[in-house]
Amino acid sequence: MSAPAEIVARLIPILGPFNKTNAPLSAATRFTEDLNFDSLIVMEFVAAVEDAFDISVPLNILPDVATVGELASAIDKILGEGKS
Amino acid sequence: MADLFDRFAPLMAQRDALLGDGGINPFQVKMDELLSPTEAMIEGRRTILAGTNNYLGLTFSPEALKAAHDALEACGTGTTGSRVANGTYGSHKDLENALAEFFGKDHAMVFSTGFLANLGILSTLMGPEDYILMDADCHASIYDGVRGSAAQIIRFRHNDAADLEKRLARLEGKPGNKLIVIEGIYSMLGDKAPIAEIVAVKKKFSNVYLLSDEAHSLGVLGRYGRGLPEEAGVEDDVDFIVGTFSKSVGTVGGFCVSNHPQFDVLRLVCRAYVFTASLPPSVVVSATANLKLIKQGGALRARLMRNAEQLHQGLSGLGLKLGSDVSSVIAVVAPDPQTAIAFWRGLIEAGVYVNLALPPATPFGYSLLRASLCAAHTEAQIDQIIDIFADVALRLGMIERPASRRIAAG
Numbered sequence: 001m002s003a004p005a006e007i008v009a010r011l012i013p014i015l016g017p018f019n020k021t022n023a024p025l026s027a028a029t030r031f032t033e034d035l036n037f038d039s040l041i042v043m044e045f046v047a048a049v050e051d052a053f054d055i056s057v058p059l060n061i062l063p064d065v066a067t068v069g070e071l072a073s074a075i076d077k078i079l080g081e082g083k084s
Numbered sequence: 085m086a087d088l089f090d091r092f093a094p095l096m097a098q099r100d101a102l103l104g105d106g107g108i109n110p111f112q113v114k115m116d117e118l119l120s121p122t123e124a125m126i127e128g129r130r131t132i133l134a135g136t137n138n139y140l141g142l143t144f145s146p147e148a149l150k151a152a153h154d155a156l157e158a159c160g161t162g163t164t165g166s167r168v169a170n171g172t173y174g175s176h177k178d179l180e181n182a183l184a185e186f187f188g189k190d191h192a193m194v195f196s197t198g199f200l201a202n203l204g205i206l207s208t209l210m211g212p213e214d215y216i217l218m219d220a221d222c223h224a225s226i227y228d229g230v231r232g233s234a235a236q237i238i239r240f241r242h243n244d245a246a247d248l249e250k251r252l253a254r255l256e257g258k259p260g261n262k263l264i265v266i267e268g269i270y271s272m273l274g275d276k277a278p279i280a281e282i283v284a285v286k287k288k289f290s291n292v293y294l295l296s297d298e299a300h301s302l303g304v305l306g307r308y309g310r311g312l313p314e315e316a317g318v319e320d321d322v323d324f325i326v327g328t329f330s331k332s333v334g335t336v337g338g339f340c341v342s343n344h345p346q347f348d349v350l351r352l353v354c355r356a357y358v359f360t361a362s363l364p365p366s367v368v369v370s371a372t373a374n375l376k377l378i379k380q381g382g383a384l385r386a387r388l389m390r391n392a393e394q395l396h397q398g399l400s401g402l403g404l405k406l407g408s409d410v411s412s413v414i415a416v417v418a419p420d421p422q423t424a425i426a427f428w429r430g431l432i433e434a435g436v437y438v439n440l441a442l443p444p445a446t447p448f449g450y451s452l453l454r455a456s457l458c459a460a461h462t463e464a465q466i467d468q469i470i471d472i473f474a475d476v477a478l479r480l481g482m483i484e485r486p487a488s489r490r491i492a493a494g
Binding site: 038039040043046047050051054055056057058059060 | 215220230236237238239240241247250251254255443444448449
């Protein structure tokens with residue numbers, strides 16, 4: 001599944017303050033390996049994403065999300081469910 | 085091919101680097117002899133225990149000891165079975181009745197530990213259409229419990245009722261029930277949930293239930309020791325209370341109480357209840373005996389709070405950074421894990437045991453020396469704890485030499 005570019009573009013500024021490793025940010029950026037996210041940062045980042053998109057991001061989906069692109073796809077799916 | 089345990093290698097390397105090559109391992113403390121609820125022999129030294137969660141000091145209450153001895157003689161050392169098979173004795177039902185009466189709820193269910201109570205209840209209560217909204221700082225047993233649930237799990241920011249409200253509002257119109265999960269007192273820093281605000285948020289929405297884990301607040305808060313809901317006057321708005329016997333109650337075991345008319349069906353579907361052995365009768369009767377003491381324990385609670393005030397005042401007077409207000413848990417924040425370990429070792433070598441708590445198990449990534457108080461601590465013991473903290477903190481360069489305070493010999 002290709003990541004929705006528009007959502008990736010919205011995610012990158014949200015990620016900015018959490019990017020302590022100064023890794024280049026793109027759809028391919030990996031949260032654990034590239035950004036060194038630990039559970040505390042994940043909590044804060046997910047909350048920021050929820051607020052920015054006005055959606056609920058359940059913890060259940062997080063194990064399947066390794067990259068910014070995968071998160072964008074998950075958000076796309078959640079936004080789609082909201083419309084139905 | 086990689087060894088099964090290779091994936092733990094980074095963790096082991098990190099731990100070895102932290103612990104270094106000298107000193108006692110903070111995670112492998114051995115108590116060779118218990119002298120009282122507040123003292124033990126550790127490494128051949130008489131040591132003040134200030135990290136046991138034994139808030140009311142009931143581990144040696146004569147009432148519980150007598151009941152436990154009698155039950156051991158009469159019923160033996162264990163039930164060897166599940167609550168739904170051969171593991172329910174009269175004493176298990178008596179304890180459940182005592183719990184229901186204590187909390188003024190219709191139903192009570194006893195589990196074999198507090199961890200299992202959270203695991204059992206949280207993994208079972210909510211279905212695939214439902215939502216669990218949990219405080220981000222909840223205990224590992226809550227995280228593991230919700231992980232086993234079919235519901236969607238959403239976290240809200242710690243102790244932030246407005247953040248919870250925002251998250252509930254986003255779920256409005258979705259089918260399914262919602263369960264808010266909080267703790268009365270959070271274990272690491274001893275901070276209380278803003279339960280009245282959370283109840284107010286809960287009431288703005290429909291089909292929302294509230295579960296509070298009173299592990300650290302049972303016996304500690306409320307006139308009769310029923311925890312934060314009693315203290316805040318919101319008991320009728322808390323649908324499920326989970327708790328443990330391994331803190332104020334002074335033994336081991338867990339429970340859940342509720343007024344829900346169908347509550348008892350959980351005895352059939354909670355796997356952590358059905359598929360584990362029940363508590364030994366000696367443990368069960370000591371919980372029942374100490375529950376009575378908790379209800380009448382106003383003097384113990386007052387003593388505990390006086391001790392908390394004394395320790396808080398003493399430690400903050402030294403200029404140490406505290407992560408806690410005056411509460412049954414008082415945590416000193418160390419600048420980094422290495423300093424925290426050196427601090428902990430300094431304390432244990434001088435005869436004070438506290439808990440060492442390191443990230444990621446701590447809020448804000450803090451490295452903590454976590455003290456928990458006991459109603460059985462004497463004023464002199466607390467003074468001694470403060471003196472030893474002062475001595476170690478001074479040696480580590482964490483504080484300036486206090487002007488007025490006598491420094492214990494190092």
